[in-house]
Amino acid sequence: MYDYLVVGSGLYGAIFAHEARKHGKSVLVVEKRANIAGNVYTENVEGINVHKYGAHIFHTNNKKVWNYITQFAEFNRFTNSPVANYKGELYSLPFNMYTFNKMWGVVTPEEALAKLNEQRKEIVSEPKNLEEQAISLVGRDIYEKLIKGYTEKQWGRDCKELPAFIIKRLPVRLTFDNNYFNALYQGIPVGGYTKMVANLLGGIEVRLNTDYLKNKEELDKLAHKVVYTGPIDAYFDYKLGTLEYRSVRFENELLDIPNYQGNAAVNYTDRETPFTRIIEHKWFEFGKDENGNDLPKTVISREYSSEWKKGDEPYYPVNNEKNSKLYLEYKKLADAEKKVIFGGRLGEYKYYDMDATIASVLDKCEKEFE
Numbered sequence: 586m587y588d589y590l591v592v593g594s595g596l597y598g599a600i601f602a603h604e605a606r607k608h609g610k611s612v613l614v615v616e617k618r619a620n621i622a623g624n625v626y627t628e629n630v631e632g633i634n635v636h637k638y639g640a641h642i643f644h645t646n647n648k649k650v651w652n653y654i655t656q657f658a659e660f661n662r663f664t665n666s667p668v669a670n671y672k673g674e675l676y677s678l679p680f681n682m683y684t685f686n687k688m689w690g691v692v693t694p695e696e697a698l699a700k701l702n703e704q705r706k707e708i709v710s711e712p713k714n715l716e717e718q719a720i721s722l723v724g725r726d727i728y729e730k731l732i733k734g735y736t737e738k739q740w741g742r743d744c745k746e747l748p749a750f751i752i753k754r755l756p757v758r759l760t761f762d763n764n765y766f767n768a769l770y771q772g773i774p775v776g777g778y779t780k781m782v783a784n785l786l787g788g789i790e791v792r793l794n795t796d797y798l799k800n801k802e803e804l805d806k807l808a809h810k811v812v813y814t815g816p817i818d819a820y821f822d823y824k825l826g827t828l829e830y831r832s833v834r835f836e837n838e839l840l841d842i843p844n845y846q847g848n849a850a851v852n853y854t855d856r857e858t859p860f861t862r863i864i865e866h867k868w869f870e871f872g873k874d875e876n877g878n879d880l881p882k883t884v885i886s887r888e889y890s891s892e893w894k895k896g897d898e899p900y901y902p903v904n905n906e907k908n909s910k911l912y913l914e915y916k917k918l919a920d921a922e923k924k925v926i927f928g929g930r931l932g933e934y935k936y937y938d939m940d941a942t943i944a945s946v947l948d949k950c951e952k953e954f955e
Contacts, residue, residue: 587611587807592797593814595623596939597929597946599785601812604950606789613807614786615795620779621786623814624900625939627777630839631882632874633867634777638898639833639888640850640864641778644768645940651770654943658781660772663869665765667850667862671730678852679765680723680731681758688726694759700724701757718749723757734856739890740831748905773869814929816899817915825914828934830899836860836887843872845883860887902934926953 588610591598599621602612620626624638642665645651669676677683685697704724712718715736719728732755733744740747756767774781797804798819805811813820818828849868853860864886874880893899902908912934919927928946930937937945 586809587613589613589810589812590615590804590808591812591814593617593623593929594621594782594786594791595814595929596625596782596942597932598623598812598814599782600943600946601926601928601950602789603785603787604947604954608954610954612789614789614791615797615804616791616793617796617815619794621791621793622779622782624898625778625782627779629777630884632878632880633882633884634779634870635837635866635884635886636778636864636869637835639835639886639900640869641939642766642771642773642869643939644766644771645938646767646769647940647944648770650940650943650947653947654781657784658774658776658778660770661775661870663773663849663871664771665850666763666848667765667852668846668848669731669735669852669854671734671854674730676731677763678731679756679758679763680727681763682761683763684727684731688730697759712749714745714749715747715751716744718752719744719755722752722755731854733854734858735852735854735861737856738859738861741890741892775870776875810924810926812926812928814927814932816931817912817919817927817934820925820927821915821918825918826911827895828911828915829903829908830893830897831901831903832891832893832897833900834889834891836889838885838887840883840885841881842883843879843881845885860889862888864888899931902930902936904934904936908934 589605589612591602591612591614594614594616598614602614605612625641626637627634628637642663643660667678669678676687682694682697685691685700689700691697691700701724704726705721707725708717708721712721716728719732736744797815816828845865846863848865850862850864852862866884866886867880872880926949927933928949929942
């Protein structure tokens with residue numbers, strides 16, 4: 586009999602399993618996929634660590650989280666500076682002096698601010714939808730070229746139909762700083778995330794290709810307690826209804842050239858281009874392999890945003906009023922399950938960045954093993 590059965594080997598599950606073992610507990614990890622690491626899984630292709638389930642760039646201001654995770658991997662100094670491509674015009678993201686110079690020809694922060702203020706005036710009353718909210722923050726020019734098309738592809742809905750709260754704020758920098766994250770610590774694990782998760786799971790029994798929900802009865806008998814990181818509604822067999830997600834589809838291509846776009850991320854912000862962005866994975870590690878050699882080939886991934894349906898990979902919870910209410914009903918059921926801990930993005934129906942996932946599981950472990 587194990588002390589803990591951990592369902593899922595993503596960040597939440599792997600860290601919980603690691604901490605349980607450290608505290609002398611016996612642990613079994615079961616994973617539905619054929620590989621560990623959940624959505625942070627990276628696969629080595631021609632020396633390039635490909636982020637199979639979308640780009641994961643680690644960033645945090647939480648020193649405790651940074652000190653914890655860097656025990657399991659050395660992080661490089663990758664800085665996320667995406668580029669926006671609007672019908673062949675290239676802009677720097679997040680919105681900064683490079684963006685404003687390209688958009689309006691302004692040179693000084695004062696000129697940029699004057700132009701922003703002039704354009705923001707278009708919205709005089711409380712913004713009623715996402716379009717009005719965006720214009721009130723950055724003006725029509727930036728909205729039309731850099732926000733509208735991208736957002737409509739992301740959500741599959743017109744910006745006028747989306748609630749204003751989705752973009753409460755848009756980062757506007759009157760400096761030439763194009764580091765996307767305002768984070769003290771950021772980078773990518775050298776050698777990829779899979780290696781990092783393998784370090785977390787060192788010495789722990791992991792069963793791959795094992796679907797917990799299909800074998801729940803027999804698996805539950807193997808442990809005193811279950812840590813479940815799958816979708817909360819699936820655990821309860823969707824009996825109160827189905828929570829909604831946005832999903833993402835990836836088209837990967839291995840190219841026989843050393844450089845496709847010169848940057849890790851290029852967002853396609855017009856509505857006509859069907860994909861939202863192209864990731865060129867080698868630039869997460871500066872185009873070099875683990876020995877510092879230049880890589881002759883490159884792998885790109887085109888990302889297509891889509892409505893989630895059963896069988897798809899759930900990515901982003903749709904935290905609108907309807908889904909939030911439904912989640913609270915499921916949470917009541919979850920709280921009544923005394924031998925089950927629900928955790929992570931799917932288990933808590935919450936959009937967690939990686940550092941927030943780590944903080945959440947460490948907090949849970951402190952309570953569990955104190």
